[in-house]
Amino acid sequence: MLDRVIDGHNDLAWASRSLLGYDVDRLAGDVPSTQTDLPRLAIGGVGGQFWSVWVDPVLQGAEQVVGTLEQIDFVHRLVDAHPGRFAFTRTAADVRAAMGEGRIASLIGIEGGDQIGGSLAVLRQYARLGARYMTLTWSRTIGWADSATDDARHGGLSVFGREVVREMNRIGVVVDLAHVAPNTMRHALRETTRPVMVSHSGALALCDHPRNVPDDVLAAIGAQGGVVMVAFVPTFVSQARRDWWVAGGEGDAPRVGVSDVADHLDHIRRVAGPHAVGIGADFDGADPMPDGLGDVAGYPALFAELRTRKWSEADLVALAHENVLRVLEASDRDHESFLAGRAAPPTAAALVPAVDASTREGAL
Numbered sequence: 601m602l603d604r605v606i607d608g609h610n611d612l613a614w615a616s617r618s619l620l621g622y623d624v625d626r627l628a629g630d631v632p633s634t635q636t637d638l639p640r641l642a643i644g645g646v647g648g649q650f651w652s653v654w655v656d657p658v659l660q661g662a663e664q665v666v667g668t669l670e671q672i673d674f675v676h677r678l679v680d681a682h683p684g685r686f687a688f689t690r691t692a693a694d695v696r697a698a699m700g701e702g703r704i705a706s707l708i709g710i711e712g713g714d715q716i717g718g719s720l721a722v723l724r725q726y727a728r729l730g731a732r733y734m735t736l737t738w739s740r741t742i743g744w745a746d747s748a749t750d751d752a753r754h755g756g757l758s759v760f761g762r763e764v765v766r767e768m769n770r771i772g773v774v775v776d777l778a779h780v781a782p783n784t785m786r787h788a789l790r791e792t793t794r795p796v797m798v799s800h801s802g803a804l805a806l807c808d809h810p811r812n813v814p815d816d817v818l819a820a821i822g823a824q825g826g827v828v829m830v831a832f833v834p835t836f837v838s839q840a841r842r843d844w845w846v847a848g849g850e851g852d853a854p855r856v857g858v859s860d861v862a863d864h865l866d867h868i869r870r871v872a873g874p875h876a877v878g879i880g881a882d883f884d885g886a887d888p889m890p891d892g893l894g895d896v897a898g899y900p901a902l903f904a905e906l907r908t909r910k911w912s913e914a915d916l917v918a919l920a921h922e923n924v925l926r927v928l929e930a931s932d933r934d935h936e937s938f939l940a941g942r943a944a945p946p947t948a949a950a951l952v953p954a955v956d957a958s959t960r961e962g963a964l
């Protein structure tokens with residue numbers, strides 16, 4: 601189980617909606633239209649996957665909630681259709697048991713705080729259905745949190761945004777800081793009482809993309825026991841590719857490869873610590889991926905590159921799965937208490953829809 605990877609972010613659920621009509625049976629064979637299928641998951645040594653449930657913001661309000669529930673249903677149906685290959689998991693103990701059986705531990709992450717519709721009751725329902733992290737925003741600033749790729753309106757988190765973080769801590773849903781503005785990251789780190797994750801981003805110091813994480817935040821996440829999971833997205837990991845894209849993407853795109861991803865892992869390991877680095881490739885959410893890492897079969901190439909850089913076997917195991925399992929485990933007791941009805945009751949503010957979450961984003 602040395603290199604059994606737990607990946608923090610895969611958008612197969614939405615890709616299956618748009619490309620496969622949510623057909624879970626087709627994924628048992630080769631599926632050229634996606635970057636993920638069962639044969640390639642096996643080749644890649646995937647031991648666990650946070651399946652992202654993302655909803656296009658062209659859907660708004662209750663439509664986002666319905667879309668999220670459809671995505672969650674897809675994950676459950678995928679696991680149920682292939683019980684010998686997948687196991688639905690909630691806790692670190694569940695994940696370890698599934699990997700020990702040779703099955704892929706399947707977890708759920710909600711990719712965007714607007715998907716709760718301004719209601720913490722909806723967040724709680726997602727948690728009951730198995731969601732173990734929520735990304736506070738997606739690419740647009742929402743009514744209670746600023747996005748990294750949109751204009752800031754709150755200076756980070758609003759009052760309700762801070763309440764969201766507290767409620768996530770209470771019910772054992774890990775706070776995910778991918779996609780959010782640096783000030784949102786800093787606000788969330790001050791508010792949270794549990795380690796956070798960044799499910800799929802890179803290091804800002806190496807590539808000046810607003811989706812990447814500045815060094816002060818990397819260090820703070822490491823100091824608080826969190827994990828930063830590096831995405832493979834070319835414009836996140838290569839400054840040359842980012843500059844080419846910003847300039848209009850004309851001519852041949854600069855090549856991006858395994859070494860570019862490894863550079864980000866090296867940097868985060870130095871700044872945040874070897875306990876704070878992970879992998880969140882973003883397969884089926886970005887296309888094309890780097891040379892050698894084009895689909896979920898590519899993880900062994902990354903580990904081979906890191907071995908040439910003298911990463912110890914202990915650090916490789918930490919990167920592959922131990923770091924993210926530690927972060928998950930830090931919230932497991934909260935999640936189990938919530939499910940069993942033993943958690944402290946929610947605050948009064950967590951019982952009513954948020955006034956400052958009423959602003960909805962326009963269509964793409």
